[in-house]
Amino acid sequence: MSEKKKLKKKQKKALGRIFFRVMVITFIIAALVIGGLIFAYNHFLYKGNPFNGSNKEPDPINKTLAVFGVDEDGYRTDVIFVLNYNSETGKSKVISIPRDTKVEWSQEQQERMEEYKGYSVNVSKINEMTSYAGIEHIREFTIDEIENMLGIQIDNYVIITIDAFKQIVDAIGGVEVDVPVLNGNGLHYDDNYADLHIHLDPGPQLLDGEAAEGLVRFRKGYAEGDVGRIKTQQLFLEAFAKKVTSPGIITKVPNIINTIFKTVTTDIKLSDIPSYLPYLKSMDSSNLSFNIIPGEGAYEGGKSYYFPDMEAMPGFVEGVFNDDETSTESKVIEDKSVSIEILNATAIRGAAAAAQENLEAVGYTVNIIGNSTLEEPSTTVIYAKEVEKANQFKKYYPNAIIKQNQNMNYDIQIILGNDIQ
Numbered sequence: 001m002s003e004k005k006k007l008k009k010k011q012k013k014a015l016g017r018i019f020f021r022v023m024v025i026t027f028i029i030a031a032l033v034i035g036g037l038i039f040a041y042n043h044f045l046y047k048g049n050p051f052n053g054s055n056k057e058p059d060p061i062n063k064t065l066a067v068f069g070v071d072e073d074g075y076r077t078d079v080i081f082v083l084n085y086n087s088e089t090g091k092s093k094v095i096s097i098p099r100d101t102k103v104e105w106s107q108e109q110q111e112r113m114e115e116y117k118g119y120s121v122n123v124s125k126i127n128e129m130t131s132y133a134g135i136e137h138i139r140e141f142t143i144d145e146i147e148n149m150l151g152i153q154i155d156n157y158v159i160i161t162i163d164a165f166k167q168i169v170d171a172i173g174g175v176e177v178d179v180p181v182l183n184g185n186g187l188h189y190d191d192n193y194a195d196l197h198i199h200l201d202p203g204p205q206l207l208d209g210e211a212a213e214g215l216v217r218f219r220k221g222y223a224e225g226d227v228g229r230i231k232t233q234q235l236f237l238e239a240f241a242k243k244v245t246s247p248g249i250i251t252k253v254p255n256i257i258n259t260i261f262k263t264v265t266t267d268i269k270l271s272d273i274p275s276y277l278p279y280l281k282s283m284d285s286s287n288l289s290f291n292i293i294p295g296e297g298a299y300e301g302g303k304s305y306y307f308p309d310m311e312a313m314p315g316f317v318e319g320v321f322n323d324d325e326t327s328t329e330s331k332v333i334e335d336k337s338v339s340i341e342i343l344n345a346t347a348i349r350g351a352a353a354a355a356q357e358n359l360e361a362v363g364y365t366v367n368i369i370g371n372s373t374l375e376e377p378s379t380t381v382i383y384a385k386e387v388e389k390a391n392q393f394k395k396y397y398p399n400a401i402i403k404q405n406q407n408m409n410y411d412i413q414i415i416l417g418n419d420i421q
Contacts, residue, residue, distance in 0.1 A: 060087045060088050061085065061086075061087045062084070062085070062086045062087070062088070063084070063085055063155045063156070064082060064083070064084045064152060064153065064154055064155050065082070065083045065084075065085075065154070065155065065156050065157065065158065065268075066080070066081075066082050066083075066143055066146060066154045066156075066157040066158075067079075067080075067081050067082075067083060067157070067158050067160070068080055068138070068142070068157065068158070068159045068160065069160050069161075070130075070135065070159060070160070070161055074135060074161060075130055075131040075134075075135055076099075076127045076128060076130065076131045077099065077126070077127045077129075077130055077138075077142060077159075078099045078127055079099065080096070080097040080098075080099060080126065080127070080142070080146070081094055081095060081096045081097065082094070082095045082097070082146065082150065082152070082154070084320075084321055091289070092289075093289055093291070093320050093321055094289065094291065095150070095291050095292070095293060095317075095320060096291065096292045096293070097126065097146065097149075097292075097293055098292070098293075098295075098297075098306040099125065099126065099127035100125050100126075100127070100297070100304055100305050100306045101125065101126040101127075101293070101295070101305070101306045101307075101308055102123065102124075102125065102126075102300070102305040102306065102307055102308075103123070103124060103125070103126045103129065103145050103149075104122065104123050105120075105121055105122055105123065105124070105129075106144075106148075109140070109141055109144070109145075110122065112133070112137075112140060112141075113132065113133055113141075116133060116134065116137065117132065117133065117134075125303075125305065126142065126145060126146075129141040129142045129145065130142055135159065135265075138157065138159070139157065139267075143157060149293075149308060149310075149313065150293075150313065150317050151313070151314060151317060152317065152321065156266065156267050156268045157266065157267060158264060158265070158266040158268065159264065159265040159266065160263070160264055161263055163263070164259075164263035164264065165209065165212070165213055166208075166209025166210055166212065166213050167209060167259050167263055168209070168259055168263070169207070169208065169209040169212045169213075169240075170208055170209040170259075171252065171259040172240075172243055172252055173243075173252055174206045174207055174208045174209075174212075175206070175207050175212055175236065175239050175240050175243050176204065176205070176206050176207075176239055176242075176243070177204070177205065177207050177212075177215065177235065177236055177239045178203065178204045178235070178239075179200045179201065179202050179203060179204075179205060179207075179215065180202065180232060180235070181202040182202075182221050183221055185201075185202065186199075186200045186201040186202040186203075187199075187200040187214070187215065187218045188200070189214075189218060189220050196214075196217070197214075198214035198215075198217070198218050199214075200214060200215060200218075212236065215232060215236055216232070216236055218232065289320070289403070291316075291320050293308050293309075293313065293316065294308065294309040294312040294313065294316050295307050295308040295309045296309070332388065332391040332392055332394075333386070333388040333389050333391070333392065334392045335389050335392070336363045336364050336365075337365075338364070338389055338410075338411035338412050339365075339367050339410040339411045339412070340359065340364060340365065340366045340367055340410060340411070340412045340413075340414065341366075341367060341368050341369070341370075341408075341409070341410040341412070341413045341414070342355050342356055342359075342366055342368075342369045342370075342413075342414045342416065343369070343370050343371060343372035343413065343414070343415050343416065344369075344370070344371050344372060344416050345371075345372035345415050345416055345417060346416055346417065346418055346420065348416075348420070351416050351420060352369035352370065352371070352416065353369060355369075355414065355416060355420075356369050358396065359396070367410060368410075372415050372416075379399050379400065379401055379417045379418075379419050380397045380399065380400040380401070380414065380415065380416050380417040380419055380420060381400065381401050381402075381403060381414075381415045381417065382397065382400045382401070382402050382403070382412065382413070382414050382415075383403050383404070383405045383408060383412070383413040383414075383415070384402065384403075384404060384405070384411065384412050384413075385404070385405065385406050385408060385411050385412075386404075386411070387402055387404050389411060389412065390402045390412060393412070393414065397414070397419075397420070399419045400414075400417075400419075
């Protein structure tokens with residue numbers, strides 16, 4: 001039996017940075033693809049208004065999608081996440097699966113591998129399954145493994161090349177971005193081994209696909225670490241959104257659609273898109289949650305793996321996908337000694353100060369107020385280390401969404417949404 005060694009702290013951080021970087025880029029690409037498909041359907045196939053003109057309630061949907069970001073060769077699935085959207089709760093759940101997750105191939109998979117390729121594989125990383133079996137067999141191998149691991153059913157899948165990100169940005173004619181100043185300069189980084197060269201001067205400029213990739217991948221030198229990089233990525237997404245909603249984009253639509261259908265592989269039918277359209281207007285980023293399967297990184301036989309915790313998996317999946325919140329919301333602990341942070345995510349000036357005054361009038365102490373960098377959420381979000389202690393604030397924010405976060409500086413964080421108006 002091979003020896004299994006836990007990764008050192010430094011090695012874990014390095015693996016984490018790589019995983020986070022690739023996941024973010026792929027998630028951005030997925031958003032562009034889905035948006036492009038909807039845009040194509042609305043402008044070229046669908047002649048009605050998906051939001052008006054019918055009093056009939058749309059059929060509820062609860063779909064689970066597997067999204068894969070493949071390497072430059074198009075065979076290894078270096079980014080894997082599962083996205084579930086439930087129209088009845090309005091929530092989108094994302095489960096990320098590290099590419100180094102160790103998998104033991106089933107007897108059936110080994111027999112199919114022997115049939116397809118003339119040889120078999122017993123153990124591999126999950127991202128290598130399509131490299132061995134072929135990307136065309138992704139449902140029989142990788143998706144089958146995900147379904148067995150999580151105990152769920154995958155409805156559809158999307159395969160995206162990392163290069164697609166650059167192509168899509170180029171297809172819309174580039175994106176105007178105000179590149180931030182870092183250490184008195186712009187963003188500069190060279191990695192000859194990875195063939196990654198980023199040289200962006202500070203200030204407003206039009207970024208093509210290659211430059212945009214450099215912007216969202218840059219990570220060296222931020223005082224806030226990954227938080228600084230996330231802010232830069234949000235800066236890009238905001239600029240991208242402005243570009244694709246501008247009047248001039250209509251002339252680029254044929255090129256955009258052509259790029260999307262050339263760079264993306266999926267089993268989603270274009271005719272299925274109308275079922276999602278009625279819910280687009282109500283989708284809210286505050287209802288999106290990210291999760292990583294339980295487990296740990298370690299070395300075994302000289303290879304680094306991510307070992308999933310299969311004992312914890314059923315409870316983890318249950319907690320992510322099932323929205324049975326009655327058990328936690330029925331428990332209310334009134335504790336006015338909790339530390340509180342209030343952030344204003346609305347356009348209402350002074351909203352955080354007013355909220356502070358209201359809570360302190362009934363005996364709470366608000367430690368800090370400020371403005372949120374998030375997009376304006378339609379509903380107030382309350383983050384808490386202990387959910388039961390967050391429920392006491394539902395009387396002041398009855399429509400608020402409660403989420404648990406045990407890594408906060410305060411016991412309670414209230415992000416004010418547009419429902420306070």
